[in-house]
Amino acid sequence: MWPTAALALATTQQTGGRAEAGGWDGASRSALASALADRARHGLDRVSFAKIQDGASGEVLRAAALRYARALAQGMVDPTTLHDPFTLPQGKPDLEPALAEALASGKLGEWLASLAPQDDEYARLSQAYLDLRAQPQDSGAAQIGAGLLTVGDADARVSAIVEQLIMGEYLPADAALADNASPEGALPIYTQQIAAAVKALQRDYGIAADGIIGPDTLGVLNLGAGDRARAVAVALERRRWLERTPPATRIDVNTAAAQLSYYRDGVLVDTRRVVVGKPGTETPPLQSPIYRLVANPTWTVPKSIQNGELAHVGADYLQRHNMELRDGWIVQRSGPDNALGLVKFDMQNEHAIYLHDTAAPELFERSHRHRSHGCVRVEDALGFAQLLADDQKISEAWQAAQAGGEQQFVPLKTPIPVRLLYRNVFVDQDGKVAFRTDPYGWNTPIAKALGFSYPGKARLRSEDADIGP
Template sequence: MKAFQHDYDIRDDGVIGVDTLSILNVRPGDHARSIAVAMERLRWLTREPPATRIDVNTAAAELSYFRDGELVDQRNVVVGKPGKETPQISTSMFRLVANPTWTVPKSIQRGELAGKSAAYFRRNNMSWRNGWIVQGPGPRNSLGLVKFDLQNSLAIYLHDTPAKTLFDKHQRQLSHGCVRVSDALGFAQMLAEQQGIADQWSRARASGKIAYVRFPEAIPVRLLYRTVYVSQANQVTYRTDPYGWNVAVAEALGFGKDAGKQFRSDVDDIGP
């Protein structure tokens, strides 16, 4: 039972709870439907992906880094929660930001920081700047100690986080849309060394201030939503449909309106 739960990325405690029971009740036709949806999503992508790239599967909350066609790194990430979903986009990572500041979006200012005391703002190194709440750099910053800038108009990026314990959760759709990377400093160091900018990156980090280090070669990044895929062990792997996005695709393919298994977070977290 624990192996079964692990395969579906739910808590592998051996107990048949609500989540496990819902998966056990999945019919063979449901699997066929999920596979058809996954194959349709593959058709939306370029036939040959870049040999060097970063793929983030938001359904599995997992990052895979390929270099020259080989998988060289894989790690847990935290992605957008239902209602604040991480979008499906193809973009590129073009620089590292050391000791980033965080300009809090207006929606978070209104919805989650309204009414917070002055002591809360001091404790979290936050101040008002031209009508915006800005959190200064440091280990308590919601972006952590490194940000990975992506080319896009949606203000989506990868970053570090002080909330390390969330990476241990099985369901990691918990953020406001951006992608938090496990051991982000280690990942940044690896990329900096491969790009030949390790010395620049070390100086930027040591400055204690916000600093930008551009990549000589941008790295393609794909933010994907894959609830069925083939693992590195060549096994068909199923995940839940945390955003409920499979429903519309399945209907367009002529399947019924049965909703997939979704996830609702009970974690209160104000980070991006």
């Protein structure tokens, strides 16, 4: 990297003396001002980078350009200051010489525009932010008015309530109101089915699960344009943290939505539900590869669980759960009741985070699947393991290992990167921007750094987690 003085001299020479030291001619000043004026498309409109005035010095302009370039290329917030661990690969280009080159070539605007993610998802999130920003921020199409609502009531608000419940997976996507109209046919009815879905939502957020929609429940259901815009801005920031070209074959786990997506050669080939860490034992944002399948795994209980939930269990408990003590560690033997189920997807990381099967498949039917101690439980894990085995051409070895009944290891021919991502706003398979809750409360510091106020919202509570990893 060139010293600042030499860099300024070289840039002046390259522009034939037409610009002041540092290359800040009229066109470059205008390009920077234009880029900053358009920063709303990145959710950065509440961040002040600089006020570009006619008399601003080259050093002031350079500092503003570099700060904005870093925000686009790497994000406003360093994720490693928010998360420990954070091992997702980040893009960190060397911006200072690149800025000098952009100024010298008269392409500052093009260079700044190239720094943010260029993929379709980012573009859709960007447009969603601009659209939401243009709406009244204290109301919106999804705003549900105040007032109690109980089973049997005919009320226009029921349509919006059902929409929010479907979005949160409390009701199936094909839930309809066609058969729920009042006798006059004018208003939908708040039915027992809808109330049951509301009770599930209430339990997740620590509200009395009575199925009655009151102020606290409305506080969760209401997601106005301002709330959505703030969430989209945070989603754009999280996208800017990451390297621009992820592995073409990979497994992405969205821990906010508790969903897994498997990509093969850049094509989405499989999605399924997962159970991830509960608040307090969150699944961390990291990337590490699956390098082997483990058939009929045993489970060595972590000391945090052994000295916590299992601190006072006796021999009877261990026997009932097929456990034994080995050198001071509680180990659960192989079997269908093992907390890891019948397959473990071993990952190379120092944090004891991995994917696995479960002996409690009923949890996949929950709307919020944040119940574990940090590892990721995969729906129909045996089916997923077979899919990977087929892709890796190791099906015969995998099936033989399963049939043995004891713990056996089957290496993958090619390790598969797994990215554990927290995305409560994302683009779904239909190309629509989907919203989920912020179960870990991780949006707040990012939103504040982006200049948003962040009013207190109900947070997910998962007090019924089991002892599994």
